[in-house]
Amino acid sequence: MLGLASRTGPDWTERAIAGLDEILLDHTHCEKKAASTAINLIFRYADQTALMAPLSSIAREELAHFEQMLAVLAERGIAFRRLQPTDYAKGLKQGCRTAEPGRLLDTLIVCSLIEARSCERMQALAEALPAVGEPELGALYAGLLATEARHHGAYLQMARDTGLFGEAEIRDRSEALARYEADVLEGVHPAARLHA
Ligand SMILES: [Fe+2]
Numbered sequence: 001m002l003g004l005a006s007r008t009g010p011d012w013t014e015r016a017i018a019g020l021d022e023i024l025l026d027h028t029h030c031e032k033k034a035a036s037t038a039i040n041l042i043f044r045y046a047d048q049t050a051l052m053a054p055l056s057s058i059a060r061e062e063l064a065h066f067e068q069m070l071a072v073l074a075e076r077g078i079a080f081r082r083l084q085p086t087d088y089a090k091g092l093k094q095g096c097r098t099a100e101p102g103r104l105l106d107t108l109i110v111c112s113l114i115e116a117r118s119c120e121r122m123q124a125l126a127e128a129l130p131a132v133g134e135p136e137l138g139a140l141y142a143g144l145l146a147t148e149a150r151h152h153g154a155y156l157q158m159a160r161d162t163g164l165f166g167e168a169e170i171r172d173r174s175e176a177l178a179r180y181e182a183d184v185l186e187g188v189h190p191a192a193r194l195h196a
């Protein structure tokens with residue numbers, strides 16, 4: 001699905017449903033982080049004109065998701081509090097090259113993979129939640145996952161729009177980093193988190 005090299009199994013969905021409050025809190029943080037990542041890229045790659053508008057648009061959408069999730073937390077009486085991040089994002093960063101322009105390509109691909117993984121897991125939630133008496137939350141995830149799928153494609157399109165990378169290079173690097181992402185995820189301690 002969406003270029004991912006592994007598929008989420010029912011064990012994750014069971015864990016997520018059993019720890020739904022923590023999933024909702026973690027997801028709220030993920031939206032905040034997604035917005036912050038897009039804004040950071042605007043600063044870091046200000047010379048890449050083609051990236052500015054798409055990154056800004058993603059940042060706005062992620063902040064809107066953040067506000068949506070804050071409302072869900074408030075409705076359920078879940079306090080927004082700090083959460084220790086898992087090793088997922090840190091692990092992915094370690095798989096990115098450090099010299100430009102490879103760093104830029106890898107970063108955009110990693111962003112596209114995070115969007116894809118979020119989308120895949122939101123799909124699992126959208127399917128599982130109605131059966132446990134949470135149809136409204138299921139519908140919310142069904143709505144969000146479409147945007148995350150679009151973000152997945154948008155990050156890959158940005159890699160093309162820089163004009164710095166060939167199609168074969170983008171494809172090869174996407175496949176390699178997808179395998180890497182699957183390994184990193186496999187190594188994260190199982191928890192009720194979107195990326196664990
Ligand atoms: Fe989002």
Ligand SMILES: [Fe+2]
Nearest residue numbers: 034115148151
């Ligand atoms: Fe997103």
